[in-house]
Amino acid sequence: IKMLNPQHKARLERRVVGSTNRWRLPQEPFFGDLLALPQMCQALGIDIEETLKNPERLRIPKIQKIFTENLKDKASQNGEADVTLECLGFKWELHQPQLFQSETLTKLYLAALGRGGSSPRRGKGQERNRVKRMIISLKVNDPAVTRAAFATALKNLYLKDEEMNVEEVLGVLASAHVLQFSRLFKRCVVTMMNGLRPSTIKNFYLAGHRYKEEQLTTACEKWLEMNLVPLMATQIHLRHIPQELLQKVLRSPRLFTFSEFHLLKTLLMWAYLQLNSKIQTIPIHETVLTFFNSFPKKCCFLDRDIGQSFTSNKGKAYSKLRLHSITSGKDLEELRHINFFPESWLIRVTANHYYALESGGDMAHLKDLTTQAVRFGLLFDQQNTTHSKMISIYGFFFEIKGIKHDTTSYSFYMQRIRHTDLDSPSTICEHSAVSLKSQRLVKYEIRAQTLVEGRWQEFSTNQITQKFGFVQPCCKSHVSIPFSLISLGFSFAPSLSHPILGAPGFQSSTGGQLGLRRSQRRLLSPTARQNHLGLETLKPPQSRRPHAA
Structure with a gap:
């Protein structure tokens, strides 16, 4: 049956749960259900009249705020936990004031309340409602979340300024993302931005993409713009730089390099490390030249099948090089000797140099200020x-x-x-x-x-x-x-x-x-x-x- 008027939402109806007809937490609360609404308010410990005046109180962020305010100074007299969290093969005991800092745990807790897993009971002589301890389960599919990192994330529910080192921050960031623990997530991002180095740049950049944290990915790009040639070129970690990140950095007008030839040598080293995965130390430049020069002369490296990944639509790293900026005769000889670039590229570079020298140094072939400067x-x-x-x-x-x-x-x-x-x-x-x-x-x-x-x-x-x-x-x-x-x-x-x-x-x-x-x-x-x-x-x-x- 096709809806004739799709602008009208489908009618909301209360779901019957079990023989007791108890309320069940739906994705969107239905405030016209006067049977379920009192049960919901009783489970959450809030006033039904206030809820009718302000239905937004029943949404997750509002519930988090209500519980945090009500339970902030209401820790159990005997220190017993209110909730047992089953995750990663462990059981973690948590208290309500801390639990509600996590949006994920808040949803699990309220869902358990709605299923009748626990209900507030008023004992004789008690002035306040007590919530019976319940068990909630969380399934984690992110491989970056380890038990140690998850434990650190839960610890941060209780301690705001818990120390965190760069080695564990990636797992803690993943755990904070799973828990939807915004305060910890932001803190991890700051720690990662301050901890950028050759050994961390790859994982931090990929994490920024995975969790859509633009601030982190931008910081990685800016760091590499300054450190690609002077620092990464001397580190074996150069091998791990993603090609996508490398292309972005090569397009940037802020890229630092001693000269265009130094940048070329860095990219040759990167390609050499991609093709020789067993190499564990940075080789000397002559070793890299010998490797590329060992291919038959009938075809340059980038035109071979093995070099297509570096020049395809997904890998245009070498097309971003400003080969016209290499003007030293010695460097130009080496450029031709390694048989790395297509002959058409080298002919164009040679012709541009010829016309520039003929005109007294004027480089009329360069048109764009940002992308063509030496x-x-x-x-x-x-x-x-x-x-x-x-x-x-x-x-x-x-x-x-x-x-x-x-x-x-x-x-x-x-x-x-x-x-x-x-x-x-x-x-x-x-x-x-x-x-x-x-x-x-x-x-x-x-x-x-x-x-x-x-x-x-x-x-x-x-x-x-x-x-x-x-x-x-x-x-x-x-x-x-x-x-x-x-x-x-x-x-x-x-x-x-x-x-x-x-x-x-x-x-x-x-x-x-x-x-x-x-x-x-x-x-x-x-x-x-x-x-x-x-x-x-x-x-x-x-x-x-x-x-x-």
Whole structure:
């Protein structure tokens, strides 16, 4: 029979339970049932007249609140438990005030009351109702819930500030999800966000997806953006990074890397570990190169069946690499030698380099500021007072320099230098061209990323155009940040019609180091005298106090 008017709900009727015709807790209470309603109110110990005035009192969250308020100071005189919970092969004795912090246990308890498993009985001389101890059962299907973790979750019903370590937090989070224990669940999420490290990133990220906790998954992505190249590349835990997470991080403009070639080596290592599951230590780079070079030359690795998973719709990790950012002749030779990428990719990279050199360094083939900039980076040790790095692209040489002013203030800038002023010009110029142009116009964008009160904040200067030459600059701007702002990153990106270079970024890394991230700087038409690249001062919001590392 098909309903003619589906807008009208089906008629609600009370269910008869057993010969006693007792009330049974339905999914949605039916307040027109005047026989069941008094039984329900009696079982819950609430006034029927108040219920008729406010039916919402019978919904689960309201019931939790009522019971918690009524039983908060009403612990049993003899300390006996009110409920026995059967779960995971154990019996757990619980008291009502604590039990009602869990929405799952609240539903089980009320369902047991509705089935007549227990009823309040008024004894002679008793001033209050006493609820007879009952037995409730909970079936758990989540494999992450262990007996120890479940016991810890139940303990948190009684103790609000019970200590929890990172090793057990995953099971406790799963237990809190099963119990629908929101206070504990939120606490576990905070513990996991503060406990991100190479050994935990995979499980914490998957847990965030499984329990739909967006705050946790976002924290995992941001952590990996800063630590993929400087930290994970040296850890065997690199093998366990999910490909989906890796793709998200590679798409991010906040990704930190020393250079694009360092990022390439990290991804080659990740692929090598995927294909060699028995390897338990990080191999040297030459071992990885030998492995990929061992395949027959007639077909590159990514075009083989074994490499299809890395280039399919579900695995486009390597398509996110900015191969055009690899400009060193030595690195380009290695890129071709490993026979990893399709020939069409390498031809496109070579052609773009040729046209850029022919036009004096202008990179007209790059159109998008966010996704096509060249990135550079360096690590700044807190014990150092100064630290610098030389970079080159299409014959133009730059120095990125960081200066420590005091315990809470650092500044970073970039300046153009002559190739003859390099400490070892023969080494740097051996595999790169040298431009004799006296001027170079650079268009760039600085993105600063900093950790404020445990959360990543990002600041941006938008696009800046500045001239570089060989004469002492008439002005010099800096980016200064408090030391307690854990991480700062800078992005230099290309304009719509000219070449790019990378820019400095400043970030914290493990082991008490601050990372200087250089990402995306654009070379434009040659004009101008030498200027130091000053980075505009970026200040955190005045209303927020920085969180010390």
